[in-house]
Amino acid sequence: MIRQTVAHVDLAAIEANLKAIASFLAVPTANTQPPASAGRAAPRIIAVVKANAYGHGAGEVGLALERAGAAMLACADIEEGIVLRRAGVRLPILVFGALGISDLDGVFDYELTPTISTPMAAQHLEEAAARQKDRRRSRLRCHLKIDTGMNRLGFRHDNIERTLPAIAHSAHLSIDGVYTHFATADDPEHPAFGEQRERFEHVLARLPALGITPNGRHAANSAALLRDERVWYDFVRPGLLLYGIVPPPLAAMLPLRPALSLHSRIVHVKGTRPGEGTGYGLHSVSDRPRTIAIVPAGYADGLDRRMAGRAFMLVRGKRVPVIGSVCMDMTMIDVTGLDVAPGDNVVIVGAQGSEEIGMREIAASIGTIPYELLCRVGTRIERQYDGR
Numbered sequence: 001m002i003r004q005t006v007a008h009v010d011l012a013a014i015e016a017n018l019k020a021i022a023s024f025l026a027v028p029t030a031n032t033q034p035p036a037s038a039g040r041a042a043p044r045i046i047a048v049v050k051a052n053a054y055g056h057g058a059g060e061v062g063l064a065l066e067r068a069g070a071a072m073l074a075c076a077d078i079e080e081g082i083v084l085r086r087a088g089v090r091l092p093i094l095v096f097g098a099l100g101i102s103d104l105d106g107v108f109d110y111e112l113t114p115t116i117s118t119p120m121a122a123q124h125l126e127e128a129a130a131r132q133k134d135r136r137r138s139r140l141r142c143h144l145k146i147d148t149g150m151n152r153l154g155f156r157h158d159n160i161e162r163t164l165p166a167i168a169h170s171a172h173l174s175i176d177g178v179y180t181h182f183a184t185a186d187d188p189e190h191p192a193f194g195e196q197r198e199r200f201e202h203v204l205a206r207l208p209a210l211g212i213t214p215n216g217r218h219a220a221n222s223a224a225l226l227r228d229e230r231v232w233y234d235f236v237r238p239g240l241l242l243y244g245i246v247p248p249p250l251a252a253m254l255p256l257r258p259a260l261s262l263h264s265r266i267v268h269v270k271g272t273r274p275g276e277g278t279g280y281g282l283h284s285v286s287d288r289p290r291t292i293a294i295v296p297a298g299y300a301d302g303l304d305r306r307m308a309g310r311a312f313m314l315v316r317g318k319r320v321p322v323i324g325s326v327c328m329d330m331t332m333i334d335v336t337g338l339d340v341a342p343g344d345n346v347v348i349v350g351a352q353g354s355e356e357i358g359m360r361e362i363a364a365s366i367g368t369i370p371y372e373l374l375c376r377v378g379t380r381i382e383r384q385y386d387g388r
C-alpha cells in the first residue's frame, strides 16, 4: 500500500552533484586575487545532511554521499548522528549543534565528532571524555567553532586569548578542525562576508600561539563556496548544492540535478459555477465555470498555505494554478480546459513533459527559501529511492 503523494529521491543525482562540486573545487577559477588555493590540494567535502538530509532521507543519502567520495558528513545534533551510524555510515560525522546540555553518550557510543562551540560544551565534553578514558585509548576528536560575526554559536573571534587556552590544555580532547559560518554568504553585496573571512584568518593565525594546531579549517556553505575561493580552506561544507539547488539569488555555476521531486495523482474532479469559490474561506471566486481537481496533499505533507493563489502544479504537461486554500490533506488546482480524470499524474515539484517547477520557484512565489520547503516535506510522504 502506498499513498498517492510520494517523493522520488534520485540518489544518483546526489552522487553526481557531489562529484560536480568536487570538480568545481579542483579548478580554481582565479576570480579572486590571490587565490588561496594556489599550489594547494583541492579542498575536500564535508557533506551536510542535517534535518534528515534536507528532507531527502538521512540514511540513504548519507550512504550515497559516502559512496560518492565525501570526506565527512555533518548533521545538527547527536540524535541525527546516531541515525546515520545505524544506517551504516562509516565516514567521520561532525555534529554542528551546541552540546553544553546534551546527553553525550551517543558521541562515544557512535563515534561522532562533536563541535566545541561554547566554554560550557568544552567542559562538558572534557568531563565526559575523562569518564570514558578506560574505554578509549585516544583523545576525543573535536572541531572548534569560531564566531566571526554571525552571533550564533562559537567562541567570539575577539576573545580567544581568554577562552581557548583551557581547551588547548584539556587532557582528553583533541582539536582536529576549526571552523566558522557566514551570516551573509548569499548576499553578494553585504560587507560582513569579507569581514568574517578576515576575522577567521586572524583567528587561524593566532591559534598556534594558543597551543591549537588543527588539521582542518573550514568555513564555506554552498553560497560561500560558489562565490569566493578564498574561503575554501581545507574543507567546504555544502548542503543545498548536494540536493541540486543553488541558493538564491546566486546563479548556477556548475551542473547540478535536483534530487527530489514530489508527485501525486488527482483523486477527484468537479465543476464549479460562475460566482463560486472553493475550499476554506471560499477564496478564488471566479465569474466563469471552472473545472477543479483535488490533489491529496496538503500542509500536513509540507505544502505551504501561501501556495494558494501563487504557486502552480503540473498536469498533462501544463502548469495549472493552485487555488482556494491549501488544506491539511488536500489542495485544489484549476484544470479548466484540460482533459483530466481521477488517476492523472500531478507533479508538485519536478518536471513533466517540457515543463518544470523547482523548489526555488515555489519558494520565491511564497516568499521563503528552498531550504524550508525541502525540510518540510512531510513524514507522511514516502520517499522512493532511485539510483540506489
Ligand SMILES: *Cc1c(COP(=O)(O)O)cnc(C)c1O
Residues within 6 Å of the ligand: 048, 050, 096, 181, 220, 221, 222, 223, 237, 238, 239, 240, 241, 247
Ligand atoms: C546548514 C549548514 C551548512 C550548509 O549550508 P548550505 O547553505 O545548505 O550549503 C554548512 N555549515 C553549517 C554550520 C550549517 O549549519
